[in-house]
Amino acid sequence: MTLDLSIIVxxxxxxxxxxxxxxxxxxxxxxxxxxxGRTEVLFVDDGSTDGTAAAAEELLAPLPHxxxxxxxxxxxxxxxxxxxxxxxxxxxxxxxxxxxxxDPRAIPLLLDGLATHDLAIGSRALxxxxxxxxxxxRTVMGRLFNxxxxxxxxxxxxxxxxxxxxxxxxxxxxxxxLVRIDRFAFDVEILARARRLGLGITxxxxxxxxxxxxxxxPLDDSITMFIDVYRSRLGLxxxxxxxxxxxxxxSARTPSxxxxxxxxxxxxxxxxxxxxxxxxxxxxxxxxxxxxxxxxVALVYSALRAELEPLQVxxxxxxxxxxxxxxxxxxxxxxxxxxxxxx
Numbered sequence: 001m002t003l004d005l006s007i008i009v010x011x012x013x014x015x016x017x018x019x020x021x022x023x024x025x026x027x028x029x030x031x032x033x034x035x036x037g038r039t040e041v042l043f044v045d046d047g048s049t050d051g052t053a054a055a056a057e058e059l060l061a062p063l064p065h066x067x068x069x070x071x072x073x074x075x076x077x078x079x080x081x082x083x084x085x086x087x088x089x090x091x092x093x094x095x096x097x098x099x100x101x102x103d104p105r106a107i108p109l110l111l112d113g114l115a116t117h118d119l120a121i122g123s124r125a126l127x128x129x130x131x132x133x134x135x136x137x138r139t140v141m142g143r144l145f146n147x148x149x150x151x152x153x154x155x156x157x158x159x160x161x162x163x164x165x166x167x168x169x170x171x172x173x174x175x176x177x178l179v180r181i182d183r184f185a186f187d188v189e190i191l192a193r194a195r196r197l198g199l200g201i202t203x204x205x206x207x208x209x210x211x212x213x214x215x216x217x218p219l220d221d222s223i224t225m226f227i228d229v230y231r232s233r234l235g236l237x238x239x240x241x242x243x244x245x246x247x248x249x250x251s252a253r254t255p256s257x258x259x260x261x262x263x264x265x266x267x268x269x270x271x272x273x274x275x276x277x278x279x280x281x282x283x284x285x286x287x288x289x290x291x292x293x294x295x296x297v298a299l300v301y302s303a304l305r306a307e308l309e310p311l312q313v314x315x316x317x318x319x320x321x322x323x324x325x326x327x328x329x330x331x332x333x334x335x336x337x338x339x340x341x342x343x
Contacts, residue, residue: 002038002091003038003039003040003065003089003090003091004035004038004039004090004091004092005034005038005039005040005090005091005092005093005094005107005111006039006040006042006084006087006088006089006090006092006093006094006169007034007039007040007041007042007093007094007095007096007107008042008044008080008081008084008085008088008093008094008095008096009041009042009043009044009056009084009095009096009097009098010044010046010077010080010081010084010095010097010098011043011044011045011046011048011052011056011080011098012045012046012047012048012052012074012077012080013048013049013050013052014048014050014052014098014099015048015050015051015052015054015055016050017098017099017211018052018055018056018059018098019055019059020099020100020211021097021098021099021100021211022059022060022100024100024103024104025100025104027104027105028103028104028105028107031105033104033105033106033107033108034104034107036063036064036065037064039065039090040065040066040067040088040089040090041060041063041065041066041067042066042067042069042084042087042088043056043060043066043067043068043069043098044069044070044071044080044081044083044084045068045069045070045071045080046071046074046075046076046077046079046080047070047071047072047073047074047075048070048074053068053070056068067087069083069084069087071083075182076182076183076184076186077182077183077184077186078179078181078182078183078184078185078186078187078189079182081095081176081186082176082179082182082291085169085172085173085176085291086173086176086291088169088172088173088275089273089274089275090169090275091168091169091275092111092114092166092167092168092169093166093167093168093169093172094107094110094164094165094166094167095163095164095165095166096163096164097163097164099211100211101163101208101209101211102122102162102163102164102206102207102208103206103207103208105207106122106164106204106205106206106207107166109204109205109206110122110164110165110166110204111166112204113166113202113204114166114167114168116200116202117199117200117201117202118167118168118171118194118199118200118201118329119165119166119167119171119191119194119199119200119201119202120165120166120167120201120202120203120204121157121159121160121162121164121165121166121191121201121202121203121204122159122162122163122164122165122203122204122205122206122208123157123159123162123203123204123205123206124159124162124206124208125159126159126203126204126205126206127205128205129205129206129207129208130206130207130208131208131209132207132208132209157191157201157203159203160187160188160191161184161187161188162206162208164206165187165190169275170275170276170277170288171194171199171277171329173275173276173277173290173291174197174242174277174288174290174323174329175190175193175194175199176190176290176291177240177242177290177291178193178239178240178242178290178320179193179239180238180239180240193239193320196320196324197320197323197324197329198324198329199329239319239320241317241318241319241322242288242289242290242317242318242319242323243288243289243290243292243294243297243315243316243317244286244287244288244289244315244316244317244318245286245287245289245297245300245301245304245313245314245315245316246284246285246286246287246312246313246314246315246316247259247263247284247285247286247287247304247308247311247312247313248283248284248285248311248312248314249283249284249311249312250283250311250312251283252283253282253283254282254283255280255281255282255283255285256280256283256285259280259285259311260278260280260285262307262308263278263285263287263304263308264278266300266303266304266307266308267287267300267303267304269303270296270299270300270303271292271296271299271300274292276288276289276290276292277290277329279326279329281326286316286318286326287300287304288318288323297315301313301315
């Protein structure tokens with residue numbers, strides 16, 4: 001069955017707050033904001049020690065498409081979301097916090113944003129957003145951090161740290177393959193990488209209210225985030241190359257829709273349910289394989305050779321600059337259209 005949306009919920013020692021968050025999610029389902037028949041929920045327990053995974057299994061049991069994954073040790077929120085992205089099978093992928101501090105009834109706004117952009121992110125700083133909080137320290141630290149990000153990266157976004165973001169899944173796989181920050185500042189690196197690759201980002205308003213019991217430590221975590229943003233800004237976090245397989249028709253001079261379709265069909269039959277980016281460039285079609293195991297990359301290469309010879313099939317590893325030389329990637333990482341999803 002084709003899934004419209006994968007929702008990733010990263011969590012660390014959230015057992016006491018899951019039930020309340022799940023009630024908010026159920027309200028969104030009841031009001032039609034989420035179609036659980038075409039949505040999967042991927043819950044990633046990031047090494048919790050308080051029974052978070054067991055609580056999640058119980059609460060998610062009524063959903064037809066769900067999975068609970070557990071890291072053996074705490075790796076960081078960014079690492080937890082990356083794990084979820086690697087497992088996502090929906091045409092679109094979103095992540096949100098376990099406490100559902102952002103009202104999940106805003107999910108349709110994210111999906112609407114993906115009709116014209118590669119990323120849609122919630123922003124608590126937009127005029128139409130509503131913020132309910134009496135926790136002054138956290139509010140001040142959040143504003144200070146965002147000012148630092150705006151000054152240091154030139155992203156020009158109102159709120160980089162809102163834990164409510166959505167992607168076309170091929171774009172999500174590419175970005176989370178490239179990102180090296182595993183803790184709270186991973187959002188900044190994601191957005192910076194997206195900008196560098198020419199991907200489109202839009203912000204949507206949200207309703208946010210503070211939920212007591214957060215595991216975030218405003219001072220310690222803010223210092224860590226400042227350091228990570230600084231390292232990222234100075235280029236101290238080189239991105240790993242993206243494995244790829246290229247198929248070239250030596251007799252052609254221009255892009256071939258037929259070759260593009262054939263490559264996509266072979267990959268779909270080899271990596272069932274994995275939405276990977278495929279980019280046409282001149283007489284070549286390049287399948288990017290981010291977050292794909294090396295063994296599966298080898299399988300894709302073998303399958304393309306078997307199905308498409310005598311065309312030239314080659315394995316590649318593309319760094320950031322090589323990706324940029326492919327041309328603007330915006331609108332080239334679209335997921336296949338899904339019923340009820342963005343056009």
